[in-house]
Amino acid sequence: MKIFKIIALSYILVLTLDSCKKEPENQWKVEVKNTAEKVELTDISKEFYNQDIPLEQFKAKFPWFQGTVSDADFGKRRADAEEIKIYKEAAGKIDEAKLQKELQDLFAHIKYYFPQFKSPKVYLFSSALQMIQDPIFYDSKGNLLFIDITGFMGDGNANYKGLELYFQKSMNPQNIVPKVSQIFAESIVTESPDHQKFIDKVILNGKIMMLQDAFLPDTPDYLKMNYTQKQYEWAVANESNIWNYFVESNLIFGDDPRLVERFISPGPFSKFYTEIDNESSPQIGIFTGWQICKAYFRLKPETKLADFLKLDATKIFNEAVYKPKKP
Template sequence: MKKNILFLLLASLSFTLFSCNKEENDRWNVEVKTSEPVKITDISAEFYNEKIPFQEFKEKYSFFLAPQVPDATYEKKRNNTLERRMYKNAISLNKIPQLEKDLSELFAHVKYYFPKFQNPKVYVFSSATELYQEPILYIPNQKILFIDLSAFMGEKSEYYEGIDYYIKKDMNPENVITRVSETIAVDYVPVTPDQNKFLDKIINQGKLLTLQDAFLPKTLDQYKIGYAKSQQEWAVSNEENIWNYFVENDLLFSDDGNLNERFLNKGPFSKFYTEIDQKSSPRVGAFIGWQICRKYLSEHPEVTLQQFLQKNATEIFNNTNYKPKS
């Protein structure tokens, strides 16, 4: 019988939220120019402005409105007291000047590594939480970025009643930039549909998180991967045990699609099928893939970020001395 993982419950210890070493930090500690300012357009500010006729709004923002939705439906939404209140709450918590500054820094880092990147036109709005699961829309070929601020009003917001906690914990104002960074990062990780082994998938997730390291070098790891503080601490303290479980249960080269739901997809916890599951952190496969990628880059400082992204999972793994120890 294959061994079950033996988890270390070290809740009383204090762990740093940064698990990368000094060499890894140095790689991303670069000086970038943020000479290109970001100017955000608040669509909802005009949508809920009674002084602006709807037809005038429609002509200006026709690209934002669904053509199949009748004007009367939008008129009703404009006068919805609850939706207006939610918008005001969202915009009060997500300060536009600070968001413009943060986006400018993020875009500068992206451009540093990918010179062809061009700053997108940024629009913010409130969907009254209708789009809370997919609040960021990035259209690179049109250079447009939409951000639904009603999805970032704080995990304890009165408007989030009924939403699962594992989703709400990513719905804080401080999660906006990491969600934007994550969405942009997807555009730079090569799609490998023919590589369906678990190792391929965790390395692919690791590449996305490595781009977060590059794009947001000052951001805490917990926000990059979407963890609560306690979940980050749990993953760090149990890294060796998680890895041993993957190895001892022959998961690395498995093509079992259920492993996505167990260890890669967002959820309340990972599924080892043991009594400890509900105390575990979610997405531990992505966490391990991230640490493998970090280890590879620390051991191969001559490899550029662009070169690294083109390497397949097997090459990265075989050229990495990844042996986590608690």
Template structure:
């Protein structure tokens, strides 16, 4: 009888552990009951349409034009054969009907966590790669979202000559949705102007990544952090080594702003100042901050997303009991 009771206690304990683990793993797989359709307006379709007089385009999309730029300059751009080719390729690489469905799902997830979120009017256009560094513009108080499709042609695009290779890695159609999610998520991460320690910064990046987990539960991690497959594999394999370097060099509570450029900024690789640098993944500080935040939420499943976003970095770190995964 005693053995039987022990067996059932163990079984029950295992069930609880499994249930908790399953709940943690599925934290972001929420049921979305309503999804509002998204209708994309393609500004460049009208801009490059020879049958539409420029003054008519200007009447409909004057908000898109820079007032200091003469009409003659825009007229010249409309007739530019290469710009038209870039736009055509952008449409071929980015299916707008599919993007509308993806954005509808994304917006529904954002609204699930932030009911006050207003679904923006979405505009796409082609800048002929001029705006590749900042291809997403979100203006919440105006209720608009702009997406430059020419920044998502694929890293081997013929039109990306002269753009750094490390930048091209994230200029793929798979990165459109994560870029949009990241841009909107930045609006929900509270600013911490009085906290300039490295730990504060990596945790803030971690919060941004957690929001992407919540907004894009079915998207692969490598796209959320804008890594190539190899960069993602390197970061995962070297998580313990990265963490040890931060700890052994007393970086966590450092206020040295040069650490931003070394471990948080967009770059071809991170800068440990060792021979491994060229092989390393960029932005490993953001990657580590993400893992700390994930472990905090795994250990504290009762904490809501909204409350988590407002927690101090030191509280998240201390209560995460962070240990790099081997």
């Protein structure tokens, strides 16, 4: 069944008409007093590759950075020309002042909704491309946030040769803050082991995306999804078709674990098992869950964010009355 065919002229007309409509008010644009602790960025690798700083002095300042690497190998790495070259290229892509401001704003928004939140210490570093597929790590025990800058050197960077293209699409400097936000959102939203149906997974991720909206009210939606602009536009244009597919295929309340791999896990595209697969946007189940949660808030805008996160997925689904309109 060809359910994702879009007539280009009709789509352009819809976009044109939509652009003439008044933008709905963003309920997440709130006045946030910058009560979060001041964010300071520490570039560990800047000191690591600085031969003027004695190794013992560096180790005393960052005792956890060496890990299980021997002193001999650690010393060699400090002078490795290729590693230094990669670090300098990566560092040149990052506007630290801009990143500091955006992280400060992010943490202030998190604290607005969750007053117990404390801004983490933020460390930038280079893994020399060893951690680029998972470049952000949060140590909750020490409240330390680590950002591997070699994971954000830009889509198509020569250093990423051989890496799956779908990974590269979210490896740009503008992806750093949305990915940091996602890590904190995921730590707030809890999953119940008793709720493993597809709708539970979809709404769980929808809740995470609602936190992304609240934490990043001025960030483009496509960046929150780790999409390109084109991937986001495809998801929006096909929202109704996607939902019809889920309904007609009886997937909503299904419990086949393969549905997560098909529609939620990272990948180059979503797996509808139709001729459109290669053109589809990945993780479309997350996008759908986001739209369901948005529909809920449109009907119940007075709902407190913390209260919403406690709601059962089925309750959210039923009360959202989600019926996407055809483009």
